[in-house]
Amino acid sequence: MNKLLLAALISGAMAVPAFAADYTIMAPAAPGGGWDQTARTMQEALQSSGISGNVQVTNVPGAGGTIGLAQFVNQSAGNPNALIVGGYVMVGAILTNASPVTLEEVTPIARLTGEAVAIVVPKNSDLKTLADLVAKLKADAGSVSWAGGSAGGADHITAGLIAKTVGVDPTTINYIAYSGGGEALAAVLGAQVTAGISGYSEFASQIEAGELRLLAVSSDERIPGVDAPTLREAGVDMALQNWRMVAAAPGITAEQKAAISADIEKMVNSDAWKTALETKGWVNTYLAGDAFDVQLDADIGATEAILKDIGLVQ
Template identity: 85%
Template structure:
């Protein structure tokens, strides 16, 4: 008896609270996979906490061998695994592809007396502890960028007063409530508040200016730092080679689709699609480099 071919159903875990970059990535994937007819039904689940390591552990423990289960991860998770000494790592999942890159934005509330990156650097040099940075989880791209900025301007990176929030929405609330000095997170998480003038953009962490974003790079602002936060998708451990190939094919179709490309443009995400052996090699290199940076800024012994 012939079995009709149906597109695969997927459940994508965003290992973070709603509103942040991983949640936006998972929901954007849901939109593109369904709009392009690649998948008939895509669900998104949120499991927040500890830079994605709580969700990662749950995913590995509950989804082994399940070809319909996917998880979003990236630079932040690499850092969180190291800083939290997580027993579950990316070696426990099946990496499929790197999807996007995004510059980290440094912002202050509109009412702040900090007008430029120079002003922020002056405050940082005067008293590092008095500058409270609000960003995503400890050891992630935001935290690393703050540490690298301090180091670049001659401030001890271990003195950075960094307050980690579980999601972009919470860091934003702290900023708008004037509970912190400066915010540091992906551009997409601050974009609408920068546009409305509630937040002032001081600089972005990319090596080139971000199209459509009115703000200098850290390099242009005299701070020798360039960093891109990247995001990836992985499948469950214990799937067959055939199942991995089928998932990889679906993700490649999605990444090259018109729907996905328009989502990237609207969010200011860079298309950094990389899959297969090339991605596995890049992931290993990124993990090693992140560990070195985290040791440098005192987050990992």
């Protein structure tokens, strides 16, 4: 049984013919993180469904992806085989780090996956609904400590937007930054803070186990199978999605862009990609073409405004 499986895998790996374009995907993050996993999942899906025979992944970590982005723009201009993975975090990082290179300079291809930000409280908390949390926030903004990821990231931006939407000065929020969602989760579980704010998947298993109470999610629509309102339904008129995307090099021709877009669309529809999303618990939010460009512009504008409001960007 084992041997059969092994033999099948090896022959499968060797039988991949040299199809069409070879791609080099840059993950502007260290091995193991979300962007790296996205890049490697793309590599796997592109190769196993025969869209590309040879896909390489390179890691260029640092400064919220802006180091990788700068290197990508400098070295890959006009190269139709070069791709870069990025995400919403990059939008904020470009602004807070005053990055010399922006997303304007690459050729965005498609949004691939997305995740709602979840607002949770410890199971023994007095706050039963989002309205309770908002009331406490309005009464004394400093008394609500929010645990989330790094300052200026999607979690911090969501907390700032909630405050702004309900009419609380965003600079007064008491946001405690942790490295990654994991440590923030521990702080909420240990009831060290009032609320936790991070990607839904970070909290999912604890919510299921009843250790955390989910007050709301930041997506436009409810997450299927999850019993929690969206922020809008709970009376806070805003929505935010923490997405990941793929972009191509600057200076490629329209035909080259069309060819890459076609390959990515094929990949998104492949079984390998769908299976991978399922095992990793990622939500498919594929959006391409003009619709994605419009969405990207809107996100950049909104992010810049709130970062100024919070005081992280001047």
